[in-house]
């Protein structure tokens with residue numbers, strides 16, 4: 001059993017703790033929700049449990065498809081054990097339809113299909129409110145190498161193909177999502193989380209959001225939407241078989 005140590009980082013929806021093994025960390029998923037760079041705050045009951053389970057499901061699905069990631073095993077309903085990667089401070093967003101900041105920035109109405117998918121990079125810096133950057137900014141700031149960025153962008157698009165196909169089976173369309181990557185023992189891993197806090201998931205039939213947009217936009221039934229997503233995903237079987245190591 002792993003010993004949980006000091007708090008390493010706290011974000012909008014998670015806390016990361018050190019463990020007695022320097023190669024591993026614990027992710028604790030909170031119910032607290034935040035939007036608009038902290039201007040809107042609240043609580044979504046049961047969100048931590050949903051995000052822990054959903055994130056686990058996605059990371060195991062990625063592993064089965066040969067995409068290396070930080071996930072190791074679930075500890076309890078709100079906590080998971082992960083590799084302690086050195087995080088690259090870049091947010092990678094993949095978009096299949098226009099929504100949110102993209103619609104505002106380039107004037108495409110919400111729901112416009114983006115084919116091929118759009119890939120965007122943002123500097124992870126709360127003080128600067130996460131500005132959009134391109135690869136040359138990232139190289140000049142020495143945040144990652146060209147080879148790392150090529151791998152990260154390629155991987156993000158593969159993740160899109162994998163999770164889009166998977167969610168389609170349960171009547172959910174992946175509109176967009178955000179990924180973060182880390183370095184671990186010479187490899188690049190998908191890290192952080194993949195959950196309704198970091199993605200837009202629409203019901204295929206009604207186009208109703210099953211994600212954090214219900215909280216951001218005061219659409220109501222926020223808890224129910226998180227539970228609905230969880231139930232649909234848990235109804236699917238094969239990505240959940242056993243935890244096992246990810247090394």
Ligand code: UDP
Nearest residue numbers: 093099100101102176177178197198199200
């Ligand atoms: N996103 C995220 N963390 C952020 C900002 C956005 O996980 O700090 C996710 C968001 O939930 C959506 C995708 O990234 O699934 C694209 O977000 P967008 O740029 O449209 O920003 P938003 O308008 O959602 O703030």
